[in-house]
Amino acid sequence: MNNTGGGYLRRLVRRLTSDVGELDADDLSERSQAFGAQHACDCQCGQEAVxxxxxxxxxxxxxxxxxxxxxxxxxxxxxxxxxxxGRRRITGIEPGRTVKARGRIAVRDGHKVLYNPYYELQNTA
Structure with a gap:
């Protein structure tokens, strides 16, 4: 069997046996990289990040x-x-929306934070 067939079969088996949350996380991670953004897990405190x-x-x-x-x-x-x-609400910033954000990473209570980030709302299609 060639590599293409083996890779396809491996991906198919993974899609059939993985849970939906895991597959969604993989899709988000791939989309993030395709848009030129960094993985959040790789961002460090003090670093300018997208x-x-x-x-x-x-x-x-x-x-x-x-x-x-x-x-x-x-x-x-x-x-x-x-x-x-200084904001209570921003139009378009709502759960489920895909957002590209840029700023300097800080850490607050052990979690990564971007204060007053520049942001772009992304199309979901």
Missing amino acids: VLGRLRSVGQAPKASAPTLEAELFDGTDGVTLVWL
């Missing part, structure tokens, strides 16, 4: 004294919290 992923949750920061909007972006490898200071 990440692309799906927003898992969006809400206001519970402890913030000033308005603060937070969104959890997942790219298939790791999560990054996007934080917009």
